Amino acid sequence: MAVLSKNPREIHDAYKEAVVDSVLNNLSARLAGRGEFYDIIYGNKPAAVLMSEFIVPMPVDERVGDEEADPIQISAHGIDFQISSSAGNEKIGVSVTGAVYVRIIPTEDEVKPGGRLEVSFPLTRAIRQVLRTQISIALASLKAELGSRAHPDWAARSLATRKAVYESNGVPFENTLDRSTESPEAPSGEVPADAPPADADSGDTEVVDDAGEVKAGGDGAGAVIAVPYRDGLPDALADAVAPPQKWFRLNLVLPSFEFTPQTAEADAKEATDKLNKAIEAQITAWAASSDEPYGGRLWGYRRGMPVRPSFIRNWAGYLTSIRQSALQIVVPKIEVRWVVDASPDPADSSRTTVHLALENWTLPLTKTNQKEIEPAFFQLSLEADLGATTHQLLRLDRVKPSYRYNQYLQYPALGFNGGVVLTEEGSRHRLKTTWAPRYVLPRIIPTERGVDLNIENLSKPDCLIGIKPLVAAYEQWLTDVAAHPLDKGISGPNAAELIQREKDKLLKDVGSWKSELEAIRCGIAILEKSRAHWGGPGVQKDARGIPFEAWVSMNQAMAKVAKAKGYDEWRLFQLAF
Numbered sequence: 031m032a033v034l035s036k037n038p039r040e041i042h043d044a045y046k047e048a049v050v051d052s053v054l055n056n057l058s059a060r061l062a063g064r065g066e067f068y069d070i071i072y073g074n075k076p077a078a079v080l081m082s083e084f085i086v087p088m089p090v091d092e093r094v095g096d097e098e099a100d101p102i103q104i105s106a107h108g109i110d111f112q113i114s115s116s117a118g119n120e121k122i123g124v125s126v127t128g129a130v131y132v133r134i135i136p137t138e139d140e141v142k143p144g145g146r147l148e149v150s151f152p153l154t155r156a157i158r159q160v161l162r163t164q165i166s167i168a169l170a171s172l173k174a175e176l177g178s179r180a181h182p183d184w185a186a187r188s189l190a191t192r193k194a195v196y197e198s199n200g201v202p203f204e205n206t207l208d209r210s211t212e213s214p215e216a217p218s219g220e221v222p223a224d225a226p227p228a229d230a231d232s233g234d235t236e237v238v239d240d241a242g243e244v245k246a247g248g249d250g251a252g253a254v255i256a257v258p259y260r261d262g263l264p265d266a267l268a269d270a271v272a273p274p275q276k277w278f279r280l281n282l283v284l285p286s287f288e289f290t291p292q293t294a295e296a297d298a299k300e301a302t303d304k305l306n307k308a309i310e311a312q313i314t315a316w317a318a319s320s321d322e323p324y325g326g327r328l329w330g331y332r333r334g335m336p337v338r339p340s341f342i343r344n345w346a347g348y349l350t351s352i353r354q355s356a357l358q359i360v361v362p363k364i365e366v367r368w369v370v371d372a373s374p375d376p377a378d379s380s381r382t383t384v385h386l387a388l389e390n391w392t393l394p395l396t397k398t399n400q401k402e403i404e405p406a407f408f409q410l411s412l413e414a415d416l417g418a419t420t421h422q423l424l425r426l427d428r429v430k431p432s433y434r435y436n437q438y439l440q441y442p443a444l445g446f447n448g449g450v451v452l453t454e455e456g457s458r459h460r461l462k463t464t465w466a467p468r469y470v471l472p473r474i475i476p477t478e479r480g481v482d483l484n485i486e487n488l489s490k491p492d493c494l495i496g497i498k499p500l501v502a503a504y505e506q507w508l509t510d511v512a513a514h515p516l517d518k519g520i521s522g523p524n525a526a527e528l529i530q531r532e533k534d535k536l537l538k539d540v541g542s543w544k545s546e547l548e549a550i551r552c553g554i555a556i557l558e559k560s561r562a563h564w565g566g567p568g569v570q571k572d573a574r575g576i577p578f579e580a581w582v583s584m585n586q587a588m589a590k591v592a593k594a595k596g597y598d599e600w601r602l603f604q605l606a607f
Contacts, residue, residue, distance in 0.1 A: 039596060043473075058082070058466040063279065064409055071277040072146055076131040077406040083465045084408040085366075085447075087392040104447050107410050108387025109461055111443035111450075112375065112422040115382045118292045123415035124301070124368075125286040126388060130309070131277040131404040132316065132361055133331035134324055135352065138345035141274060141337075143259060150256040151268035151339055157199060158255055164195045201267060202260040263339040270336035277404060278324045282312055291372035291382055298370040309364050317359045330359035333402060362403045365391045378522065381422050386414055387446050413462040421459045425521075433532040436519035438472070476602060479503035483599040485592050489585035491564075494557055500606065501554065504547050512540055550606050557581055 038046075060067045062083035063076065071079050077086060088105035113120075140147040153161070168191045176184060196203035257263070285304050289297035317326035328349075334357050341348040367389045375381040392405040423440040431439075442452035442461055449467020453460040481503060482488065482496025516532045517525070560578035563570075567583075570576050592598055 037596075054466065054468070062409060062465065069279045071131065071275075071279075072140075073275055075275065075401065076277050076279075076404050076408065080408070083410055084406045085388070085390040085410055086406045087390050087394060090394060106369070106387050106389040106446065107448055107463060108369070108385065108412055108446040109414060109443050109450055109463060110383065110385050110446055111414065111461055112381045112383050112424060113291065113416065113420045114422055115374065115380050117382075117417070117420040119290050120417060120420050121288045121290055122384070122420075123286060123288050124370075124386065125413045125415075126284050126305070127282075127409060127411045128284055128309075128407050129279050129281045129409040130313065130362060130364055130407065131279055132313065132326070133402055133404070134276050134278045134326075134329040135273050135331060135349065136276045140276070141259075141342055141345060147274035147276065148258060149271065149274060149337060149342060150258045151263065151271060152256045153201065154267055154269055157201065157267045160199060161195060161201070161255075164199075165192055168192070168195055199267070200262065200264055202257050202263060204258060259339055259342045261343065265338045265340050268339055270338050272401070273331065273335075273337050275401065278329070279408070280313065280316055281409070282309060284308055287368075289370050291384065294370040294372045294384075298368040302366070302368045305368065306365055309366070313361050313364070317361050326359050326361075328353060330361070331402060332357035333360055333398075360399070360402045362405055363392065364405065364407060365393070366407055367391050385446070386412065388412060411463050411465075413460055415458060415460050418454065418457050418459050421461075425519075431520075431528060431532065433514060433516050433536055436532070439519055479602070481602065481605065483602065483605060485585050485598060485600060486589040488600070488605075489582050489589055491561075491582070493582070493585070494554070494561060497554060497557075497605065500602075501547070501551050504550060504606075508540060508543055508547065511543075512536070546606075 059065050061081040063069075063071070063080045064083065068076070068080065077084060085105050085107055086103050089103065092105070113122075136145075136147045139145055141149050169188060172184075172187060172191055173179060176187070178184075179188075193203040257268075285301075285308050287297065287301035287304070289301070317330055319325035320327045322328065332352055332355065335348075335352050335355065337348070369385065369387045369389055371385040372382050373385075375383050388407075388410065390405070390407050392407075395403060395405060421442070423442060424444060426439040426441070429439055441450075442459070443450040445463060445467065448463045448465050451462050451464050451467075453462065480499040482493070484496075487493060487496060514536060516529050516536065520528050520532070557578055560575055560581075562574075563572040564575035564578045565571050567579070570579050589598070
């Protein structure tokens, strides 16, 4: 069945905007791991996978002094807004949403060969040395047999030789770094000391000892070689590894609080204590839960239970061992802090500036737990609830005032590492942070003035009937614009002076527009007079018919061009010009 595209000009703008809005919302949710997206994250830490809506621990060197925003590591998120200075005792409500990620154990289907988290095991130092020695001897023997590495059979037979050495030692051979294809000038029959005879570890595999501590690299036996698990791989030939990384999002229910500008610091401290206790309680409850699908007692990650090849063959037994062990479940110790500051506006004594933010003060990770704990705080959003009369809108004071757009120069608040959305509910204003701020441009819809804008119609002999209403429409517009309200968006101690200044500007502009109206009126009069002397298409016998002939010819030519480009009307300003 054929799928036909729709002419974009026939699609209503609202439909187009709805599609764009849905795409943006979907992308924003994916980047943040919100809702249905990334409730489970595989193979890497959440802060490395997600791109938005989380704060990481504040760097140690920034924990003393003023907070700063790092373009790569955002550790605070909030709002700056203004209120009336007379509202020092008014309560402002604050609510917050957030989530944390905890590391969990993968399922059997995920770790088995071909699974999403298929496990690779680093070979032991001893077997690596055996493989290197035997491969070197075997390749030297093969070179002696073939006479040179330039022999056409060298590539295939050297690969087979290496594979045979691996299999004779009980090691799977799945090679993508075969050095046997090197140039014929390479040293005779030797594998370079820095060349792993099989796939080098990608860096995702954590080599651990029996206590679960991550081993340091560089044991002097060449590069670490990791081979994917296959049935029959003995435990004695492979180092133990930590379970592959899998993370579960724990959505939190967080307490709200209230503060007044006069008691902001004390209120913030009390709210911080309650918030951290609530986070700790919910993480602890998860760790003690046996509920499926991801209760902590069943799936929580424990340090000290490294994975060996035999465990892959019996993953159910491995899970049972973990669940029956006395090892503690590794969970994050999240510490966040409310920062609330109210200070007088130095430029306007009638206003008070409020800074409301949440900072991440979780302790820095160590080499031991850096892959076990996710210290970032996710899906963070704050909301402030205050009285509409208390809330004072901010103003774009760097934009030159104009009665044309003064009403659009006010905004509710300034986002701190984010944006702000204002919701008006009766006598209350709600300021909510967003990590994907957007501006909705006021739609400008051309009004119907009874003027014929069709280009082809304007090329016909009776076309002047369609453009005469332009003069009356312009006169009506001048009447309307002269009554334009000048006080919208203007406030403050100098409001009266600013309004008078805008009034003077409007009077001057109306005078200029009246001159333009007279020019349009004159142009139509010239066409009317020329039409009376027009002798039909082509060369004019009476020179007074030339202006109308030029008008008709121009519209005929533009009608053909417009049709080819998919439109058929002039813009009103083009017609007037």
